[in-house]
Amino acid sequence: MNDTRDTAPGIRIRPGGPADAPAVLDLLDAAVAWMNARGNTEQWGTVPYSRTPGGVARVERYTTENALYVAESDGVPVGALVLDSGPSPRLPVPPAGEPERYVRLLVTDRRHAGRGIGAALLARAAEETRRAGVRLLRVDCWAGGDGALVAYYVRNGFTPTDRFRSGTWPGQVLARRLG
Secondary structure, three states: OOOOEEOOOOEEEEEOOHHHHHHHHHHHHHHHHHHHHOOOOOOOOOOOHHHOOOHHHHHHHHHHHOEEEEEEEOOEEEEEEEEEOOOOOOOOOOOOOOOOEEEEEEEEOHHHOOOOHHHHHHHHHHHHHHHOOOOEEEEEEEOOOOOHHHHHHHHOOOEEEEEEEEOOEEEEEEEEEOO
């Protein structure tokens, strides 16, 4: 099987690595700026991700300790997904009680919104989960605001399971059973 393939029109997804850390940080910084411009300062705060304490180190760990997938358009990164064997130990997420794969990060370039980049990355996560012989894919997300992010994951085949709080940050765990 080819590790780099077309998914959404004009989008290719490939495995990532340490050399992709700067691109992932750029995507995260742009996402924070986009959210802030829309009045959302609660989800990821107001400081660019690359300048948050531990932000750079976290992304570098994602590229070496987890499975990173990068979506590209014309060779330019337009999205990234990090797949792990479980949730962040920093969050009060209930254990799955069975083997799982966990989406630790999903970020896309908002300048390419509507092209199906996030959905293509989630489809790749489901494919990789099945390939590993695992039947449960989970994700957590910010459950504040108007609930649009939770609704996005529902549209992509996930079902809300557990709610949690991390300080004042409201979170939602969602699960997708794979056949």
